[in-house]
Amino acid sequence: MIIFISCIILFLIGLYSIVTKRNLIKIAIGFALMEYAINLLFALIGFRKGALAPIITSVDSPHNFVDPIPQALVLTAIVIALGTTALMLVVIMRIYEKYKTFDIAEIKKLKG
Amino acid sequence: MIELYLFLVFMIVAAIIATEIKDLLAAVISLGAVGFSVAIMFILVQAPDLAIVQIVVEVLTVVIFVAVILRSTHIDETVGKKIAGTQITAVVLFSVFAFLFLFAMFKAIQELPAFGNATMRIAKEYIRLGLTQVGGANMVANVILDYRALDTLGEATVLFTSVIGVVALMRKSGRKK
Numbered sequence: 001m002i003i004f005i006s007c008i009i010l011f012l013i014g015l016y017s018i019v020t021k022r023n024l025i026k027i028a029i030g031f032a033l034m035e036y037a038i039n040l041l042f043a044l045i046g047f048r049k050g051a052l053a054p055i056i057t058s059v060d061s062p063h064n065f066v067d068p069i070p071q072a073l074v075l076t077a078i079v080i081a082l083g084t085t086a087l088m089l090v091v092i093m094r095i096y097e098k099y100k101t102f103d104i105a106e107i108k109k110l111k112g
Numbered sequence: 113m114i115e116l117y118l119f120l121v122f123m124i125v126a127a128i129i130a131t132e133i134k135d136l137l138a139a140v141i142s143l144g145a146v147g148f149s150v151a152i153m154f155i156l157v158q159a160p161d162l163a164i165v166q167i168v169v170e171v172l173t174v175v176i177f178v179a180v181i182l183r184s185t186h187i188d189e190t191v192g193k194k195i196a197g198t199q200i201t202a203v204v205l206f207s208v209f210a211f212l213f214l215f216a217m218f219k220a221i222q223e224l225p226a227f228g229n230a231t232m233r234i235a236k237e238y239i240r241l242g243l244t245q246v247g248g249a250n251m252v253a254n255v256i257l258d259y260r261a262l263d264t265l266g267e268a269t270v271l272f273t274s275v276i277g278v279v280a281l282m283r284k285s286g287r288k289k
Contacts (some may be wrong), residue, residue: 004221005214006120010127012210017131020202022190025181029143032173032249033127039166043159044116049228053158054251055277056243063239065251066158067230072255074162076267083274089180090281096184099289103190 003044011037024102026094028085035081039074046070113228116156123149134191140177144170183280 014037015029046067054068092102099107123146130142147170154163225231232239238259239251245252256264 001227003116003120004224005218006117006124008214008221009174010124010176010268012126012213013127015210016206019206020199021131022199023188025138025177025251026131026139026188026190027132028177029139030142030287031146033130033146034144036123039162040150040153040199043154043157043162043226043238045224046159047157047228048228048230048232049113049157053160054159054239054249055285056249059243065227067232067235067237068238068251069235070253071159071162071252072260073263074254075158075165075252076263078162078165078169080267080270082172085173086176087274090278093180093183094281096180102184102188104195106192 006041007037007041007044010040024095024104027104028092029087031088032081032085033079039077039081042070042074042077056080063082114258116153119156120151121147133189134188135186136181136188137178137186139188140174140181144174145175159252161250 009032014030014033014035017033017071018027019031021027046069048064048066051064054061054065054071083099093108096102117194126142126149127143130139130146133139133142135224151163151166151170154160154166235251236283238255241247242251246258248257
């Protein structure tokens with residue numbers, strides 16, 4: 001219970017960074033933090049006490065595994081997070097080359 | 113399971129440092145600390161596949177962040193500046209939203225099974241039949257490559273689209289000066 005709420009707090013720190021920070025790199029960091037928090041929440045929901053990783057080592061032994069479906073979904077989400085972060089950072093780099101600043105207020109001023 | 117709580121406290125502290133510090137390089141290193149803590153927590157909750165992928169992705173993320181910062185500036189000039197009116201509005205709106213969101217999530221989490229007691233309604237069938245139907249010993253690989261293969265196809269599409277975007281934006285020729 002508390003562990004899930006802690007994940008939500010981590011998510012809200014990322015959202016705070018996106019909504020209130022004026023530096024573009026800080027906004028990208030906020031996105032990354034939100035992704036980590038959600039991935040971790042999914043992996044924690046699928047956990048069972050005393051269970052093993054979902055890999056069959058022998059056919060006869062009882063299959064006492066943690067839930068593999070959240071892990072499969074998160075595996076997809078982690079890779080997509082890398083793609084979006086890379087694209088976001090390339091756009092940020094081009095914005096810096098044009099305006100010579102990361103401050104979104106300055107970028108709005110220079111738009112003309 | 114006390115180590116999970118310790119790692120979560122460490123991650124929250126590192127996340128606050130990453131958002132508030134003036135040096136962007138230090139902020140990215142704090143982000144890396146959060147990411148590697150996530151990898152260690154994946155190992156602790158019995159998800160070795162996720163831990164492997166998380167370590168690879170985390171290294172790449174930090175390298176891309178550092179490359180962008182080295183090509184620009186590593187000082188966040190917006191820290192310590194006079195706070196504008198729009199920023200106060202943003203903080204107030206965020207506080208209201210955060211309160212409502214925490215309340216809603218508190219209600220939603222009470223509906224979930226308690227930590228450590230996942231119900232596994234679908235996964236039971238996957239685990240029982242996975243070895244005979246698909247033939248793989250790793251259940252996560254069975255799910256992403258067979259039972260939910262279309263999901264993985266969508267993931268590959270998104271990944272290649274983002275790679276095309278990155279290549280199109282990074283190229284030197286054809287850009288107007």
